[in-house]
Amino acid sequence: MDKVLQFLHELSENNNREWFDDNRKRYHENRDKIIFLTNRMENKIVEGESFIKHTVQTFRELCKVNRFLYEALEK
Numbered sequence: 001m002d003k004v005l006q007f008l009h010e011l012s013e014n015n016n017r018e019w020f021d022d023n024r025k026r027y028h029e030n031r032d033k034i035i036f037l038t039n040r041m042e043n044k045i046v047e048g049e050s051f052i053k054h055t056v057q058t059f060r061e062l063c064k065v066n067r068f069l070y071e072a073l074e075k
Contacts, residue, residue: 004033 007026011019020027027034 001033001037004030004037008034008037 003026007023007030010023014020
């Protein structure tokens with residue numbers, strides 16, 4: 001996996017056709033691992049996004065309850 005990460009790091013610094021043409025062999029050697037890694041990252045981002053949405057919704061619900069209780073105690 002180190003080779004894949006190194007390749008992606010270099011690609012991020014040299015994102016141009018000339019560099020990629022010079023490194024096309026490395027890309028093809030690591031293509032399956034690159035796809036696997038990016039799919040895993042995408043899945044983790046989606047999971048995190050779902051968790052954040054759920055957390056925000058829970059917080060909003062708690063705020064509603066808190067506001068209701070505060071208003072009830074004020075009366």
